[in-house]
Amino acid sequence: MTEPGESFDERDAAMTELLGIRSSIDNIDAALIHLLAERFKFTQQVGRLKAAHGLPPSDPERERRQIARLRALAEEAHLDPAFAEKWFNFVVAEVIQHHEEIAGSANGDAPAPAADGGAPAAP
Numbered sequence: 001m002t003e004p005g006e007s008f009d010e011r012d013a014a015m016t017e018l019l020g021i022r023s024s025i026d027n028i029d030a031a032l033i034h035l036l037a038e039r040f041k042f043t044q045q046v047g048r049l050k051a052a053h054g055l056p057p058s059d060p061e062r063e064r065r066q067i068a069r070l071r072a073l074a075e076e077a078h079l080d081p082a083f084a085e086k087w088f089n090f091v092v093a094e095v096i097q098h099h100e101e102i103a104g105s106a107n108g109d110a111p112a113p114a115a116d117g118g119a120p121a122a123p
């Protein structure tokens with residue numbers, strides 16, 4: 001369909017522009033996935049560290065400071081600060097769930113107990 005008064009050439013040009021913009025959106029979405037995967041790798045490390053040392057999964061003070069920082073960055077970048085905070089809370093809820101799973105599944109980084117109860121190896 002073309003808009004009334006729009007030529008086929010104009011519509012073709014618009015479709016070409018749309019495809020070009022979408023290819024940049026594709027690149028950004030891919031980068032976001034990679035960044036998120038990298039962030040979760042680090043938070044899994046934090047989860048193991050916390051579980052190994054009996055630290056609580058969540059740290060509300062750290063979250064509060066990070067939200068303030070991200071809201072300021074969002075404002076500078078002309079991104080809705082409320083959206084930045086919502087995004088952070090969404091990700092952190094998932095991270096805390098992972099931390100709880102790690103803490104519940106074993107005891108962090110500690111090696112599984114030996115079948116022989118930990119008897120010293122023969123010399």
Ligand SMILES: O=C(O)C(=O)C[C@]1(C(=O)O)C=C[C@@H](O)C=C1
Nearest residue numbers: 043046058059060062063092095
């Ligand atoms: O920094 C930590 O202590 C984390 O566990 C990471 C993280 C985060 O994903 O940013 C998650 C949960 C905490 O409540 C605070 C921050």
